[in-house]
Amino acid sequence: MKARSLALASVLTLAVLGASACGDDTTSDAASDETTTTLAAGPTISGAWARNSPMEATNGAAYLAITGGTSDDQLVSASVDSTIAGKVELHETVAAGDSGDGSMGATTMGAPTTAAGDTMTATTLAPAMEMRPVEAVEVPAGKKVELKPGGYHIMLLDLVQPLVVGDSFDLTLTFAEAGEQVVTVEVKDAP
Amino acid sequence: MTCQTSVARGPRTWSIAATIMVLAASMWSAGCANTATGGGGDGAGARKLSGVVVEPVPDVSALSLPEASPAAEPFRFVADGGDLLLVYFGYTACPDVCPTTLADLKAALKQLGAPSKQVSIAMATIDPRRDTADVISGYLHSFFPSATALRTDDDAALRSVTNAFGASYLTEYPNTGEPRVSHSAYLYVVDDQGHVVLAWPFGTTSADIALDLEQLLA
Numbered sequence: 012m013k014a015r016s017l018a019l020a021s022v023l024t025l026a027v028l029g030a031s032a033c034g035d036d037t038t039s040d041a042a043s044d045e046t047t048t049t050l051a052a053g054p055t056i057s058g059a060w061a062r063n064s065p066m067e068a069t070n071g072a073a074y075l076a077i078t079g080g081t082s083d084d085q086l087v088s089a090s091v092d093s094t095i096a097g098k099v100e101l102h103e104t105v106a107a108g109d110s111g112d113g114s115m116g117a118t119t120m121g122a123p124t125t126a127a128g129d130t131m132t133a134t135t136l137a138p139a140m141e142m143r144p145v146e147a148v149e150v151p152a153g154k155k156v157e158l159k160p161g162g163y164h165i166m167l168l169d170l171v172q173p174l175v176v177g178d179s180f181d182l183t184l185t186f187a188e189a190g191e192q193v194v195t196v197e198v199k200d201a202p
Numbered sequence: 203m204t205c206q207t208s209v210a211r212g213p214r215t216w217s218i219a220a221t222i223m224v225l226a227a228s229m230w231s232a233g234c235a236n237t238a239t240g241g242g243g244d245g246a247g248a249r250k251l252s253g254v255v256v257e258p259v260p261d262v263s264a265l266s267l268p269e270a271s272p273a274a275e276p277f278r279f280v281a282d283g284g285d286l287l288l289v290y291f292g293y294t295a296c297p298d299v300c301p302t303t304l305a306d307l308k309a310a311l312k313q314l315g316a317p318s319k320q321v322s323i324a325m326a327t328i329d330p331r332r333d334t335a336d337v338i339s340g341y342l343h344s345f346f347p348s349a350t351a352l353r354t355d356d357d358a359a360l361r362s363v364t365n366a367f368g369a370s371y372l373t374e375y376p377n378t379g380e381p382r383v384s385h386s387a388y389l390y391v392v393d394d395q396g397h398v399v400l401a402w403p404f405g406t407t408s409a410d411i412a413l414d415l416e417q418l419l420a
Contacts (some may be wrong), residue, residue, distance in 0.1 A: 062301050065344035067337045070297040104298050107372070107384040139370050140299055140404065141384030160302040161404055167297070168380075200305055 053080045053189030054150050059182060059196045061167070062160075064174040071096070071167040071174050073182060073196050077148075077156045085147040085187040089165045095180050097169030100144050104161050107139040142166070147187070159202070174198045249417060252410035253391065253400035262366045263396020267326055270335035270353035277324060277352055279363075280396040285320040286418060287392040291369050291385055293329035294341040299387045299404055304345045307389060310411035317419050326352035326360065328371040328385050367398055391418065 059075035077086060089099045140161075148163055150156050158164055165182065167174075178198040185191050266276035281287035288307065292300035304325075311318040325342045327333035330353050333341075339351040354360050364371055371385040387404035391414075399418065402411060 062305065064297075064301070065294070065341045067294050067341040067344070068297070068301070069332075070295050072297040072301075102298070139372065139384040139386045141382070142296075142298060160298055164298050201309060 270351035309408035323349035
Protein backbone atom coordinates (compact mmCIF):
# COMPACT_ATOMS: atom_id res chain seq x y z
CA MET A 12 0.00 0.00 0.00
CA LYS A 13 2.78 2.32 0.87
CA ALA A 14 4.48 1.69 -2.43
CA ARG A 15 1.27 2.41 -4.28
CA SER A 16 0.71 5.77 -2.61
CA LEU A 17 4.31 6.70 -3.21
CA ALA A 18 3.88 5.91 -6.86
CA LEU A 19 0.72 7.94 -6.99
CA ALA A 20 2.48 10.87 -5.40
CA SER A 21 5.26 10.63 -7.92
CA VAL A 22 2.82 10.59 -10.80
CA LEU A 23 1.24 13.75 -9.46
CA THR A 24 4.64 15.34 -9.09
CA LEU A 25 5.48 14.39 -12.62
CA ALA A 26 2.30 15.92 -13.93
CA VAL A 27 3.23 19.22 -12.32
CA LEU A 28 6.75 18.93 -13.65
CA GLY A 29 5.56 18.21 -17.13
CA ALA A 30 3.43 21.32 -17.12
CA SER A 31 6.12 23.63 -15.84
CA ALA A 32 9.34 22.31 -17.29
CA CYS A 33 8.59 22.75 -21.00
CA GLY A 34 11.11 20.06 -21.66
CA ASP A 35 10.70 16.98 -23.77
CA ASP A 36 8.33 14.27 -22.77
CA THR A 37 10.68 11.79 -21.21
CA THR A 38 8.89 12.27 -17.94
CA SER A 39 5.82 10.46 -19.20
CA ASP A 40 7.89 7.33 -19.66
CA ALA A 41 9.05 7.58 -16.11
CA ALA A 42 5.51 8.11 -14.89
CA SER A 43 4.34 4.85 -16.36
CA ASP A 44 7.00 2.93 -14.54
CA GLU A 45 6.29 2.69 -10.85
CA THR A 46 9.79 1.56 -10.02
CA THR A 47 11.51 4.71 -11.29
CA THR A 48 9.96 7.26 -9.03
CA THR A 49 13.09 9.36 -8.62
CA LEU A 50 14.12 9.73 -12.29
CA ALA A 51 12.00 12.75 -13.03
CA ALA A 52 13.42 14.68 -10.13
CA GLY A 53 16.68 15.15 -12.00
CA PRO A 54 17.42 17.44 -14.93
CA THR A 55 16.26 16.46 -18.41
CA ILE A 56 18.42 16.82 -21.48
CA SER A 57 17.27 17.67 -24.97
CA GLY A 58 18.68 18.49 -28.39
CA ALA A 59 22.18 17.14 -27.86
CA TRP A 60 24.33 17.70 -30.94
CA ALA A 61 27.95 18.18 -31.91
CA ARG A 62 29.26 19.98 -34.93
CA ASN A 63 31.02 17.87 -37.52
CA SER A 64 34.75 18.46 -37.41
CA PRO A 65 37.35 18.80 -40.14
CA MET A 66 39.98 16.10 -40.21
CA GLU A 67 42.57 18.62 -39.07
CA ALA A 68 40.58 19.73 -36.04
CA THR A 69 41.88 18.31 -32.80
CA ASN A 70 38.94 19.55 -30.77
CA GLY A 71 35.18 19.56 -31.10
CA ALA A 72 32.20 20.78 -29.16
CA ALA A 73 28.87 19.34 -28.11
CA TYR A 74 25.80 21.39 -27.30
CA LEU A 75 22.52 20.62 -25.56
CA ALA A 76 19.77 22.03 -23.40
CA ILE A 77 19.23 21.06 -19.78
CA THR A 78 15.95 21.60 -18.00
CA GLY A 79 16.36 21.65 -14.26
CA GLY A 80 14.55 19.09 -12.15
CA THR A 81 12.71 19.56 -8.91
CA SER A 82 15.70 21.04 -7.14
CA ASP A 83 18.76 23.07 -8.07
CA ASP A 84 21.61 21.09 -9.47
CA GLN A 85 24.94 21.53 -11.22
CA LEU A 86 26.45 19.91 -14.27
CA VAL A 87 29.91 19.15 -12.98
CA SER A 88 31.50 17.01 -15.66
CA ALA A 89 31.01 15.13 -18.88
CA SER A 90 32.71 12.21 -20.50
CA VAL A 91 32.74 10.19 -23.69
CA ASP A 92 34.23 6.88 -24.61
CA SER A 93 37.96 6.98 -25.28
CA THR A 94 37.26 5.99 -28.89
CA ILE A 95 35.66 9.42 -29.40
CA ALA A 96 37.92 11.91 -27.62
CA GLY A 97 40.81 11.87 -25.20
CA LYS A 98 39.33 14.33 -22.76
CA VAL A 99 36.10 16.23 -22.15
CA GLU A 100 35.82 19.58 -20.40
CA LEU A 101 33.07 22.05 -19.67
CA HIS A 102 33.92 25.36 -21.32
CA GLU A 103 32.46 28.78 -21.78
CA THR A 104 33.17 31.26 -24.51
CA VAL A 105 33.34 34.74 -23.06
CA ALA A 106 34.53 38.17 -24.05
CA ALA A 107 38.18 38.20 -23.08
CA GLY A 108 38.64 40.22 -19.95
CA ASP A 109 35.29 39.13 -18.60
CA SER A 110 36.71 36.03 -17.05
CA GLY A 111 36.37 35.91 -13.33
CA ASP A 112 39.78 34.46 -12.67
CA GLY A 113 41.49 37.38 -14.37
CA SER A 114 44.39 35.15 -15.22
CA MET A 115 44.49 36.09 -18.84
CA GLY A 116 42.01 38.43 -20.37
CA ALA A 117 42.18 41.58 -18.37
CA THR A 118 45.76 42.47 -18.97
CA THR A 119 46.01 41.27 -22.51
CA MET A 120 42.89 42.11 -24.39
CA GLY A 121 41.58 45.19 -22.67
CA ALA A 122 42.88 47.56 -25.28
CA PRO A 123 43.86 47.40 -28.91
CA THR A 124 47.47 46.60 -29.42
CA THR A 125 49.00 49.66 -30.89
CA ALA A 126 52.19 48.72 -32.56
CA ALA A 127 55.13 51.08 -32.56
CA GLY A 128 54.23 54.25 -34.38
CA ASP A 129 50.82 54.87 -35.80
CA THR A 130 50.23 51.73 -37.76
CA MET A 131 46.70 51.19 -36.63
CA THR A 132 44.21 52.36 -39.18
CA ALA A 133 41.14 51.09 -37.43
CA THR A 134 40.10 50.78 -33.88
CA THR A 135 39.70 47.25 -32.78
CA LEU A 136 36.03 46.50 -33.01
CA ALA A 137 35.58 44.58 -29.84
CA PRO A 138 37.34 42.66 -27.15
CA ALA A 139 38.36 39.24 -28.27
CA MET A 140 36.52 36.10 -27.32
CA GLU A 141 38.20 33.35 -25.45
CA MET A 142 37.27 30.03 -23.99
CA ARG A 143 37.75 29.16 -20.41
CA PRO A 144 37.11 25.95 -18.54
CA VAL A 145 34.29 26.12 -16.04
CA GLU A 146 33.99 24.11 -12.85
CA ALA A 147 30.27 23.60 -13.22
CA VAL A 148 27.20 24.79 -15.06
CA GLU A 149 24.40 25.82 -12.73
CA VAL A 150 21.07 24.15 -13.45
CA PRO A 151 18.37 25.86 -11.38
CA ALA A 152 15.21 23.90 -10.63
CA GLY A 153 12.75 24.04 -13.50
CA LYS A 154 14.90 26.42 -15.56
CA LYS A 155 16.21 25.69 -19.02
CA VAL A 156 19.94 26.17 -19.51
CA GLU A 157 21.24 26.10 -23.05
CA LEU A 158 24.73 25.07 -24.01
CA LYS A 159 25.10 26.59 -27.45
CA PRO A 160 27.68 28.10 -29.83
CA GLY A 161 29.31 31.17 -28.35
CA GLY A 162 28.40 30.22 -24.79
CA TYR A 163 28.68 27.14 -22.66
CA HIS A 164 29.80 24.07 -24.52
CA ILE A 165 31.12 20.61 -23.84
CA MET A 166 34.58 20.61 -25.33
CA LEU A 167 35.84 17.37 -26.78
CA LEU A 168 39.62 17.46 -26.74
CA ASP A 169 41.95 15.27 -28.74
CA LEU A 170 39.32 13.85 -31.06
CA VAL A 171 40.25 10.33 -32.02
CA GLN A 172 38.69 10.77 -35.44
CA PRO A 173 36.66 13.46 -37.15
CA LEU A 174 33.03 13.88 -36.16
CA VAL A 175 31.01 13.07 -39.27
CA VAL A 176 27.48 14.26 -40.01
CA GLY A 177 25.04 11.43 -39.36
CA ASP A 178 27.17 9.78 -36.69
CA SER A 179 26.19 9.77 -33.06
CA PHE A 180 27.87 8.96 -29.78
CA ASP A 181 27.01 8.63 -26.12
CA LEU A 182 27.83 11.46 -23.76
CA THR A 183 27.71 10.92 -20.02
CA LEU A 184 26.75 13.99 -18.03
CA THR A 185 27.42 14.05 -14.31
CA PHE A 186 25.28 16.22 -12.08
CA ALA A 187 26.22 17.07 -8.51
CA GLU A 188 22.89 15.87 -7.15
CA ALA A 189 21.23 13.76 -9.81
CA GLY A 190 24.30 11.77 -10.73
CA GLU A 191 24.99 10.48 -14.20
CA GLN A 192 22.83 10.71 -17.28
CA VAL A 193 23.75 9.32 -20.67
CA VAL A 194 22.53 11.15 -23.76
CA THR A 195 22.96 10.46 -27.44
CA VAL A 196 24.74 13.23 -29.30
CA GLU A 197 23.93 13.62 -32.99
CA VAL A 198 26.68 14.96 -35.23
CA LYS A 199 25.29 17.70 -37.47
CA ASP A 200 26.58 20.70 -39.42
CA ALA A 201 24.09 23.10 -37.86
CA PRO A 202 21.78 23.20 -34.83
CA MET B 203 20.11 49.64 -25.37
CA THR B 204 20.38 50.88 -28.88
CA CYS B 205 22.00 49.33 -31.86
CA GLN B 206 25.24 50.86 -32.98
CA THR B 207 25.50 51.87 -36.59
CA SER B 208 29.22 52.25 -36.80
CA VAL B 209 32.32 52.33 -34.73
CA ALA B 210 34.30 55.52 -34.52
CA ARG B 211 37.86 55.89 -33.36
CA GLY B 212 38.62 56.90 -29.84
CA PRO B 213 38.79 55.64 -26.31
CA ARG B 214 35.05 55.39 -25.91
CA THR B 215 35.02 52.85 -28.66
CA TRP B 216 35.96 50.22 -26.16
CA SER B 217 32.84 50.32 -24.13
CA ILE B 218 30.71 50.60 -27.24
CA ALA B 219 32.51 47.76 -28.88
CA ALA B 220 32.26 45.62 -25.80
CA THR B 221 28.57 46.23 -25.72
CA ILE B 222 28.22 45.24 -29.33
CA MET B 223 30.18 42.08 -28.79
CA VAL B 224 28.48 40.94 -25.66
CA LEU B 225 25.02 41.64 -26.97
CA ALA B 226 25.64 40.71 -30.56
CA ALA B 227 23.88 37.40 -30.47
CA SER B 228 20.82 38.64 -28.64
CA MET B 229 20.62 41.80 -30.70
CA TRP B 230 20.66 39.86 -33.89
CA SER B 231 17.99 37.48 -32.78
CA ALA B 232 15.90 40.27 -31.33
CA GLY B 233 15.45 41.95 -34.65
CA CYS B 234 17.91 44.70 -33.95
CA ALA B 235 20.08 43.65 -36.82
CA ASN B 236 19.71 46.15 -39.57
CA THR B 237 21.82 48.82 -38.06
CA ALA B 238 24.58 49.46 -40.52
CA THR B 239 24.38 51.60 -43.58
CA GLY B 240 26.96 52.32 -46.19
CA GLY B 241 28.87 49.79 -48.18
CA GLY B 242 26.89 49.02 -51.28
CA GLY B 243 23.77 50.84 -50.19
CA ASP B 244 22.42 52.66 -53.18
CA GLY B 245 19.50 54.79 -52.20
CA ALA B 246 16.97 55.53 -49.57
CA GLY B 247 15.06 52.32 -50.18
CA ALA B 248 18.04 50.04 -49.70
CA ARG B 249 17.96 47.49 -46.92
CA LYS B 250 20.36 48.30 -44.13
CA LEU B 251 23.30 45.98 -43.73
CA SER B 252 23.49 43.66 -40.75
CA GLY B 253 27.23 43.95 -40.30
CA VAL B 254 29.22 46.72 -38.70
CA VAL B 255 30.72 49.47 -40.82
CA VAL B 256 34.04 50.60 -39.42
CA GLU B 257 34.83 54.28 -39.71
CA PRO B 258 37.17 55.39 -40.99
CA VAL B 259 37.07 52.52 -43.44
CA PRO B 260 40.29 50.51 -43.02
CA ASP B 261 42.48 50.27 -46.10
CA VAL B 262 44.31 46.95 -46.17
CA SER B 263 45.29 47.05 -49.84
CA ALA B 264 49.00 47.47 -49.12
CA LEU B 265 49.18 44.50 -46.76
CA SER B 266 49.85 40.86 -47.37
CA LEU B 267 50.44 37.58 -45.56
CA PRO B 268 52.12 34.44 -46.88
CA GLU B 269 49.89 31.72 -48.25
CA ALA B 270 50.03 28.49 -46.26
CA SER B 271 51.63 26.60 -49.11
CA PRO B 272 55.17 25.51 -49.90
CA ALA B 273 55.71 28.57 -52.08
CA ALA B 274 54.31 30.83 -49.35
CA GLU B 275 53.51 33.49 -51.90
CA PRO B 276 52.28 36.78 -50.50
CA PHE B 277 48.51 37.09 -50.51
CA ARG B 278 47.16 40.60 -50.84
CA PHE B 279 43.95 41.66 -49.19
CA VAL B 280 42.20 42.96 -52.27
CA ALA B 281 39.22 41.34 -53.98
CA ASP B 282 39.07 40.78 -57.72
CA GLY B 283 37.29 43.50 -59.69
CA GLY B 284 33.68 43.78 -58.57
CA ASP B 285 34.08 40.87 -56.17
CA LEU B 286 34.39 40.56 -52.41
CA LEU B 287 37.03 38.96 -50.24
CA LEU B 288 36.06 37.64 -46.80
CA VAL B 289 38.84 37.46 -44.23
CA TYR B 290 38.84 35.57 -40.93
CA PHE B 291 41.46 35.27 -38.22
CA GLY B 292 41.16 32.04 -36.25
CA TYR B 293 42.76 28.71 -35.43
CA THR B 294 41.95 25.06 -35.90
CA ALA B 295 41.98 23.96 -32.26
CA CYS B 296 39.08 26.36 -31.69
CA PRO B 297 36.06 24.10 -31.17
CA ASP B 298 33.28 26.63 -30.78
CA VAL B 299 33.54 30.08 -32.30
CA CYS B 300 35.63 29.35 -35.42
CA PRO B 301 33.75 26.33 -36.79
CA THR B 302 30.45 28.02 -35.96
CA THR B 303 31.45 31.11 -37.94
CA LEU B 304 32.76 29.11 -40.89
CA ALA B 305 29.72 26.83 -40.93
CA ASP B 306 27.41 29.85 -40.83
CA LEU B 307 29.34 31.40 -43.70
CA LYS B 308 29.11 28.19 -45.68
CA ALA B 309 25.35 28.17 -45.18
CA ALA B 310 25.20 31.84 -46.18
CA LEU B 311 27.03 31.23 -49.46
CA LYS B 312 24.68 28.39 -50.22
CA GLN B 313 21.72 30.70 -49.65
CA LEU B 314 23.36 33.37 -51.79
CA GLY B 315 23.52 30.97 -54.71
CA ALA B 316 25.16 31.97 -57.99
CA PRO B 317 26.59 35.31 -56.80
CA SER B 318 28.73 33.38 -54.32
CA LYS B 319 31.13 32.87 -57.23
CA GLN B 320 32.09 36.49 -56.66
CA VAL B 321 33.05 35.83 -53.07
CA SER B 322 36.48 34.54 -52.12
CA ILE B 323 37.62 33.57 -48.65
CA ALA B 324 40.89 33.78 -46.77
CA MET B 325 41.63 32.62 -43.24
CA ALA B 326 44.82 33.43 -41.37
CA THR B 327 45.84 31.30 -38.41
CA ILE B 328 46.63 33.07 -35.17
CA ASP B 329 48.10 29.84 -33.79
CA PRO B 330 50.94 29.12 -36.22
CA ARG B 331 52.78 26.83 -33.85
CA ARG B 332 50.02 24.24 -33.90
CA ASP B 333 48.56 25.18 -37.27
CA THR B 334 51.16 24.05 -39.75
CA ALA B 335 50.54 24.96 -43.39
CA ASP B 336 48.96 21.58 -44.02
CA VAL B 337 46.74 21.77 -40.96
CA ILE B 338 45.32 25.25 -41.59
CA SER B 339 44.91 24.55 -45.32
CA GLY B 340 43.18 21.23 -44.80
CA TYR B 341 40.94 22.68 -42.12
CA LEU B 342 39.86 25.66 -44.19
CA HIS B 343 39.42 23.60 -47.36
CA SER B 344 37.07 21.23 -45.55
CA PHE B 345 34.69 24.20 -45.36
CA PHE B 346 35.68 26.02 -48.57
CA PRO B 347 37.72 24.03 -51.10
CA SER B 348 38.90 27.12 -52.99
CA ALA B 349 39.65 29.35 -50.00
CA THR B 350 43.14 30.60 -49.24
CA ALA B 351 44.82 29.70 -45.97
CA LEU B 352 47.36 32.17 -44.64
CA ARG B 353 50.12 31.53 -42.17
CA THR B 354 53.22 33.26 -40.89
CA ASP B 355 55.64 32.66 -38.03
CA ASP B 356 56.41 36.37 -38.03
CA ASP B 357 54.20 37.63 -35.23
CA ALA B 358 54.91 41.27 -36.03
CA ALA B 359 53.73 40.76 -39.60
CA LEU B 360 50.55 39.08 -38.46
CA ARG B 361 50.00 41.77 -35.84
CA SER B 362 50.29 44.58 -38.36
CA VAL B 363 47.63 42.92 -40.51
CA THR B 364 45.19 42.24 -37.68
CA ASN B 365 45.67 45.78 -36.40
CA ALA B 366 44.84 47.17 -39.81
CA PHE B 367 41.62 45.16 -39.91
CA GLY B 368 40.75 46.16 -36.39
CA ALA B 369 41.13 42.58 -35.24
CA SER B 370 42.96 41.40 -32.16
CA TYR B 371 44.35 38.14 -30.92
CA LEU B 372 46.49 36.75 -28.19
CA THR B 373 48.16 33.38 -28.36
CA GLU B 374 50.19 32.15 -25.42
CA TYR B 375 52.17 28.95 -25.38
CA PRO B 376 52.77 27.99 -21.75
CA ASN B 377 55.46 25.50 -20.91
CA THR B 378 52.87 23.01 -19.81
CA GLY B 379 49.28 22.54 -20.77
CA GLU B 380 47.16 23.78 -23.62
CA PRO B 381 48.04 27.00 -25.42
CA ARG B 382 45.70 29.85 -24.56
CA VAL B 383 44.16 31.65 -27.47
CA SER B 384 41.77 34.53 -27.62
CA HIS B 385 40.73 36.45 -30.68
CA SER B 386 38.20 38.92 -31.95
CA ALA B 387 35.57 36.93 -33.76
CA TYR B 388 34.62 39.15 -36.67
CA LEU B 389 34.40 38.12 -40.28
CA TYR B 390 35.64 40.97 -42.48
CA VAL B 391 34.48 41.96 -45.95
CA VAL B 392 37.09 43.52 -48.24
CA ASP B 393 36.24 45.06 -51.61
CA ASP B 394 38.26 45.34 -54.80
CA GLN B 395 39.93 48.50 -53.50
CA GLY B 396 41.25 46.75 -50.43
CA HIS B 397 38.79 48.54 -48.18
CA VAL B 398 37.23 46.74 -45.23
CA VAL B 399 33.65 47.68 -45.99
CA LEU B 400 31.86 45.55 -43.41
CA ALA B 401 32.48 43.29 -40.42
CA TRP B 402 30.09 40.68 -39.05
CA PRO B 403 30.31 39.91 -35.34
CA PHE B 404 30.03 36.37 -34.08
CA GLY B 405 26.40 35.34 -34.01
CA THR B 406 25.35 37.06 -37.23
CA THR B 407 22.97 34.60 -38.87
CA SER B 408 23.72 33.01 -42.20
CA ALA B 409 20.57 34.61 -43.59
CA ASP B 410 21.82 38.08 -42.66
CA ILE B 411 25.26 37.36 -44.08
CA ALA B 412 23.71 36.20 -47.35
CA LEU B 413 21.51 39.30 -47.60
CA ASP B 414 24.46 41.60 -46.88
CA LEU B 415 26.57 39.90 -49.52
CA GLU B 416 23.78 40.10 -52.05
CA GLN B 417 23.43 43.79 -51.39
CA LEU B 418 27.15 44.54 -51.48
CA LEU B 419 27.50 42.69 -54.77
CA ALA B 420 24.50 44.40 -56.36
